[in-house]
Amino acid sequence: MSDPFTQVMDYLQFVYFLGKVLALHSSQGMNFRAIDARWIGPFAMAAIPLAIAPGFLYFYDVTPKIVFLYAFAALALPFIDLKRLLASTSGRAYAVALLATFASLFLSTLVSVRPDLSIFGTNWRRFGLVTQSAVLLFSLVVAADLMGGTRRLISYLRGIAAATILVSLYAVSQYFGWDPWLDPTSYHVGSGEWTIVRPPATLGYVAYLANFLVFGAFQGFLLYRLEKQSLWRTAGLFSAIGAGVAVVLSGTRAAELALAVGALMVLVKNIRRPSLRTIAVTAGVLLMGALFYISPAGLQLRSRARWFREDPAGGARFYLWRDSLSLLKQHWLLGSGPETFSVEFPRVQSRDLSRAFPEFYHESAHNMFLDTATAQGLPGLLALLFAVGLALRFRRGQSQTRNTLLAGFAAILVCHQFSVFTVPTAISFWITLAMLLSPEAPVDTGVPDRRMRWLAPLSVALLVAAARLALADRHLGQMRNALEASHYAEAADEHTAAGRLGMHADVWYSRKLLSAGLASQNFLEKSGLAQTALTSALAATANAEDPYNAWMNLGLIYARLDDAGRTEQCIRHAIKASPNWYKAHLALARLLLATRRADDGKRELQLARDLNPRAELEGNL
Secondary structure (H helix, E strand, C coil), rough: CCCHHHHHHHHHHHHHHHHHHHHHCCCCCCCCCCCCHHHEEEEEEHHHHHHCCCCCCCCCCCCCHHHHHHHHHHHHHHHHHHHHHCCHHHHHHHHHHHHHHHHHHHHHHCCCCCCHHHHHHHCCCCHHHHHHHHHHHHHHHHHHHHHHHHHHHHHHHHHHHHHHHHHHHHHHHHHHCCCCCCCHHHHEECHHHEEEEEECCCCHHHHHHHHHHHHHHHHHHHHHHHCHHHHHHHHHHHHHHHHHHHHCCCCCCHHHHHHHHHHHHHHHCCCCCCCHHHHHHHHHHHHHHHHHHHCCHHHHHHHHHHHHHHHHHCHHEEEEHHHHHHHHCCCCCCCCCCCCCHHHHHHHHHHHHHHHCCCCCCCCCCCCCHHHHHHHHHHHHHHHHHHHHHHHHHHCCCCCHHHHHHHHHHHHHCCCCCCCCCHHHHHHHHHHHHHCCCCCCCCCCCCCCCCCHHHHHHHHHHHHHHHHHHHHHHHHHHHHHHHHHHCCHHHHHHHHHHHCCCCCCCCHHHHHHHHHHCCCCCCCHHHHHHHHHHHHHHHHHHCCCCHHHHHHHHHHHHCCCHHHHHHHHHHHHHHHHHCCCHHHHHHHHHHHHHHCCCCHHHHHHHHHHHCCCCCHHHHCC
C-alpha cells in the first residue's frame, strides 16, 4: 500500500479528472477553466461524497467532505444569480426556508449549553453552525443555478451519478472483502459463521452510506429518463442499479424501506399498466437476488437477516426517541444548541434505555426531526417542516420528472426517520428540494445578477475555515502516526498544534499515553507520559463532547496515581453527567469498598447491577 500522502495526491488527481469529465461533457459546453457556478455545483456534488483521506487525516472521513464543502461554497458564492432565484414564487419560498433554518441555528447557538460544540461541531460529524451555514449557502447557490431549467438539472444529475457509481462500487468491493484504504475489521461485526459486514465506503458509517445511496438511486434513475447522450444515460441507469445493490448488501433496513417506498411511488405514478417486459425484468431481478442470497456469497446477508430476526425493533431507537422527547421538553423553545445531544442526553437518559443497552453511546436522536427539535427547539422544527411542506406545495410541471423527484425526496425522509443528517445527506435533502422547486424552462431575468460579488469576503472566510480545519486535522493525523512510532515528543507538539487550531482528541490521546507509560521500562519516560496524559485528560473534561467519558478517563489516571480523593471526585462528576451509566456506579462501588465504606459501596454495586443485569459485576470488583 502506498504512503498516505501519495494516496491523497492520487485521490485529488482523480477528483480533478472527474470534474474535467463533467465539465467537458456538459450539455452547455462549459469551460472547466472558467470559475463559474455552472461547473462548481455539479463538480461539488460529485466530489463531496467521495472525499476521504485515510492515513493522512485523523478524522479522515469527515474533515475532507467539510473542507470540500467550504471550498466549493466559497468559490461559487460570489457568482450566485440571486435575482433569478427570487424571480419565481417557489424560489422565494426556498430562500425563506433556508433563511428560517439559519435564523433558528443562530438563535439556538446563542443560548447553547456548549457554544464551542454548537459553533464548530462534534468530531463525529462536525455539523455545527459553521458547517450547516455552509450547507445552506451551497444549497442557495445550487437552487439559483437550477433556475436555468432542465439542462442545468441534468448537469447536477451527472455529478451525482458519477459519485453514486464510485461509492456503490467501493461498498460492493468491501462486501466481497477487497478494500485498499480501510481496515476491514473496522466494519465487520460478530465472529465466525455469523459475521456480518457493514460497508461504509467513503461515507464513514454504513447508515450514512445507505442514506446517500438512496438519494443517488433516484437521481440516477431520473438522469436515465432525461439524458439524451447515451454515455450519461447508461451512467444514470448504472448508478441507480448500483445504489440499490449496495444498499441491499449494506444490510440497512431503513434504507431498504426507503428504496421500497420510493420505488412504489414511481410505479404507482408512472406505470399504469406494467408491460410484459417490466414484469419479466422485475421477476428476473428478484430471482437473481434470491439465488445470490442462498449462494455462498450471500452468507453475510443471511447472517444479517438473522440479526434482523433477533432484533426486530431496531436496537435502542424506540427508547432513544422516547427519552429524546424528555430532552426536548427541557429545551423546547430554542433547543440545547446544535451538536450538544451527546452532552445533554445522558442527563435525561432513562433507566429503561440504560438497562436495555448499557454499552451504547448515543451521539444523536437517530431521527431528523427529533435531532432538529432537541438542538434548535420549536423554531428549528417548524423551519424543517416548512421545507418539507414546500415539496408538496411546489413541484415541477413535467409529470415523470416531478414524480421521480418527489419519490426520491420521500425516500430521503423515510431513511432519515432512523438517522440524522451528515454533510452529504443534508446536501441531498436540500438539493432534492431545490430540484423539486426548479422550473423546466429557464427563468429569464435579462442580465445576470452580479451584485453578490460583495460576498467575496465571506468566501475568503470559508476558505480560511477550510484551511484551518484541514491543517488542524493533519496535525492530529501526524500525532497519531508519531504515537504509533513511539515518538512522544513529536506527538505532543502535534497535539498542541491541533489544539491551538481548535481541534481536540484529548481522551484518546491521554489513553494512548497512559498505555504507553504502563508498558515503558524507563522510569523517567513513564513519569513524563503519565504527566502528559494527566494534562490531556484534564483538558478533555472541558472540551470533550462526551463529558461523562472524559471524567471517567481522568478518574482512571488519578487511580493509577493512587489519589483516591480526586478519583472519587471524577467518578461523581461522571455520574452527574450521566446518572444512569452503570460503569460509573461500578467504579464508585469499587472505590468505596476499597476505602472501607461497605454500606455505600454495596448500594452503588446494587445500582450498577440494576443498570446492567447481564454483566458479571462481582468479577470486576
